[in-house]
Amino acid sequence: MANTIDSKNKRDRLAPRREPYWELLKKGAAIGYRRLESDGEGTWIARWRDDEGKQKYRALGNFKEFDDAAKAARAWVTACEQGASPKVTTVKEVCETYVDALKAEGRTSTAKDAEGRFSRLVYEATIGKLAIDKLKTSNVQKWMNDQIDDDDEADEEDIRRSKDTANRNLATFKAALNLALNNRLVATDAGWKTVKAFPKVGARRKDAFLGMEQRTALMKACPDDLKLLVKAMLLTGARPGELATLNASDFDKRLGCLTLKGKTGARTVAISTAAAAFFAEVGKDKIAAAPMLATSYGQRWNKDSWKKIFKEAVDAAKLPSAVVMYSLRHTAISEMILAGMDSFIVAKLAGTSVAMIEANYGHLKHSVVTAKLDAVAML
Structure with missing residues (x-):
């Protein structure tokens, strides 16, 4: 030329x-x-x-x-x-096409689930604006990593659950991308094929529930400062990060309630008489802005300060190695359900959704109902 x-x-x-x-x-x-x-x-x-x-x-x-x-x-x-479409097709368009294909097949619930995931994570995100043939493994891996709950308030169970959710999101995302490959909108799946799901996160830790004897043994094995944090978790079912940020002024002695601030925002919840007595004693003579629960050095708790000594206490109490700080929250919520408390109330107290309570603790609810039914003389 x-x-x-x-x-x-x-x-x-x-x-x-x-x-x-x-x-x-x-x-x-x-x-x-x-x-x-x-x-x-x-x-x-x-x-x-x-x-x-x-x-x-x-x-x-x-x-x-x-x-x-x-x-x-x-x-x-x-x-x-090789047959790929010459037009520019974005990742967002690929996902929309996948949802439409599911609807056309009559898979309404699956389409609704996929559209919900894409609306939250793809349509308005950077990855959604990329051309499908310019999608790289690094883009998909970053998209996965950005979904992981790893802020200062997240404990090991929060991270496990966020990874488990990210794995389900990846499966749906790959299904949309693979449909684009089948439709020849892209010539290769090299941009996403090698991205793997997070391993060993699909099930809640076993032995996460602590019986009364185990709780007593754990408390005895804890140093005094950690013992207060452990007791507070068992009494409230709150996240450890929420209790770590709790100020003395966040306890209302007159009303018997706590104002907790965490990943789901602030919430004011009722607490038991035993919990109210505990916080009244712990917060006695503290100024409003002082941490309600602190280390022996007077500092606020965080993952780094409790992780090692909690593990040492678990070992000293001869508890299963799977027991982590989140096990205390799981134990408290389980006891609430076993006591017959309504799922809506438990969800409000724990700062989570009714769906999460039903998904993870529904079997306990059924056990309570069965026990009540067994007490009724039918014949």
């Missing part, structure tokens, strides 16, 4: 214009460079002629080197020649 674009010096001498300067890559395929009016690098575009003689175009973006732009153009042309 008359104008060459294979070096920066040659491109810099080109006159700015809307029509790209083209260079042939092979028969039926070319790469173009559009010279901008302003200073700086121009943009690249690929062109390919299909079997019907129709020209197809693909914007490639910015490249400093001709070889890099040509490589991207050749990859697009090769994909088109």
Whole structure:
């Protein structure tokens, strides 16, 4: 062609214009460079002629080197020649197509579930704006990692559950991407095939519930400062991070309630008479902004300060190694359910959803109902 674009010096001498300067890559395929009016690098575009003689175009973006732009153009042309769609299809569009396909198959509930996941995690996210053929393994892995609950208030069980949820999101996401592959919207699944689910997170830790003797043994094994935190968790079922941020003023002695602040926002909850007596004693003579529960050094608790000594207490009490700080919350919630408390009330006290309570503790609720039914003389 008359104008060459294979070096920066040659491109810099080109006159700015809307029509790209083209260079042939092979028969039926070319790469173009559009010279901008302003200073700086121009943009690249690929062109390919299909079997019907129709020209197809693909914007490639910015490249400093001709070889890099040509490589991207050749990859697009090769994909088109192998049957992939020449048009730009975004990840968001791929997911929308998948939801529509599920609806067309009559899988209404699955479609609703998939659309909910995509609405939260794809449609308005950075990954949703990417072209499907530009999706990289690193993009999908970052998308997975960003779903993990690893803030200062998250304990091991919070992290496990968020990884388990991320795995389900990945399965749905991959199903949409694989449909795009089958529909030839992309030539390869290299951008997502090797992304693996988080291992060993699909089930709650075994032995997470502590019986009364185990609780007593654990309390005896704890140093005095940790013992107060452990007792507070058993009395309230709150998250450890919520109790770590609790101030003396967050306990209302007159009403017998606590104001907890955490990952689900602030909530004021009623507490038992025993819990009220406990917090009244612990918070006695403390100023309003002082931590209600603190280490022996007067500092607020966090994961780093309780993790090691809690593990030592678990070992000293000869409890299962699976017992973690979250086991105390699980134990408290289980006891509430076993006592016959309504799921809505338990969910409000624990700062979670009724759905979560039913999903994880529903079997205990059934046991309570069965016991009550057994007490009724039917025949």
